[in-house]
Amino acid sequence: MMIFVLTSCTNKKKYSEADVRTVLKRNNLPMPTCDLNSESRYREALRDYVLPAFQMYQGSFRYIRELVNNYRARGDEVKLSIISARYGLLDGNAPIVPYNCTFKGLSEERIRQRGDELKVYENLARFLDQNWFNQSVVILGKDYLRTVLDEKRDINFFRRIETNQLTVFASRTLKSKIPFPEKNLRFVAVSGIGDRNKKIKEFIARSRFQTALLPDQNRKRRDPNRGESFSQGACC
Numbered sequence: 001m002m003i004f005v006l007t008s009c010t011n012k013k014k015y016s017e018a019d020v021r022t023v024l025k026r027n028n029l030p031m032p033t034c035d036l037n038s039e040s041r042y043r044e045a046l047r048d049y050v051l052p053a054f055q056m057y058q059g060s061f062r063y064i065r066e067l068v069n070n071y072r073a074r075g076d077e078v079k080l081s082i083i084s085a086r087y088g089l090l091d092g093n094a095p096i097v098p099y100n101c102t103f104k105g106l107s108e109e110r111i112r113q114r115g116d117e118l119k120v121y122e123n124l125a126r127f128l129d130q131n132w133f134n135q136s137v138v139i140l141g142k143d144y145l146r147t148v149l150d151e152k153r154d155i156n157f158f159r160r161i162e163t164n165q166l167t168v169f170a171s172r173t174l175k176s177k178i179p180f181p182e183k184n185l186r187f188v189a190v191s192g193i194g195d196r197n198k199k200i201k202e203f204i205a206r207s208r209f210q211t212a213l214l215p216d217q218n219r220k221r222r223d224p225n226r227g228e229s230f231s232q233g234a235c236c
Helices: 017-026 039-045 061-073 108-117 120-129 172-177 193-207
Strands: 002-008 077-084 088-091 133-139 163-170 185-189 220-223 228-231
Touching: 002 061, 017 039, 061 077, 061 193, 077 120, 088 120, 108 120, 163 172, 163 193, 172 185
Parallel strands: 002 077, 002 133, 133 163, 163 185
Antiparallel strands: 077 088, 220 228
16 A cells, blocks of 8 residues: 655654764764754755654654664555655655754744745645645644645645545544535544553554555545545546
8 A cells, every 4th residue: 555644843852962963063063953054064964864854853753763663574665755844845755854843833924934944835736736645644743734624825745645545633623624525524632642552552453454455446535725536547
């Protein structure tokens, strides 16, 4: 199966500020934050600490890693996208440096501005318009979600996802904003990071031994502009 997982970065990284402080001091550099202007200098100075995003993020990201590894162990192909407050939309394999940058504590307007600067929604929409998935899983907190779903600006990435099955882990208030057929939507209401991690583990346990399905050649695709469905396959 083709699987899509969308999530966000975490504050905890494989390498902390203490781990890289000596190297940064030697190169007269502060800890990387949200500014990408010196990215090339950081990549050179921290070349021994650069890792794929999939490996760099720690803490609660271990549940995302377990989820992705579970799919891959079943033989599924997984596309992992990560919304990063420093980098924008990342592929899970993208190499990154350890950094301190988060949307937490920022105002709604500042998050919108930062998301626009990083072209988070634009890049996600382009990716989704070019891909189709058997199953998609969305695990985003409200701050990171705001970069790709904003009623004030009429942007909603759920309208762009072409997938047979959609699973969303989020607060209950989000469900009404997901324009997706009820029969194809599994909405997992969560209340806090601890509850979310617990339910992700339960989801992994249930899906671990499910048989991978072959893609449906007559799958339904939805017009992202209208939310309607139309058949893909036979053509005039």
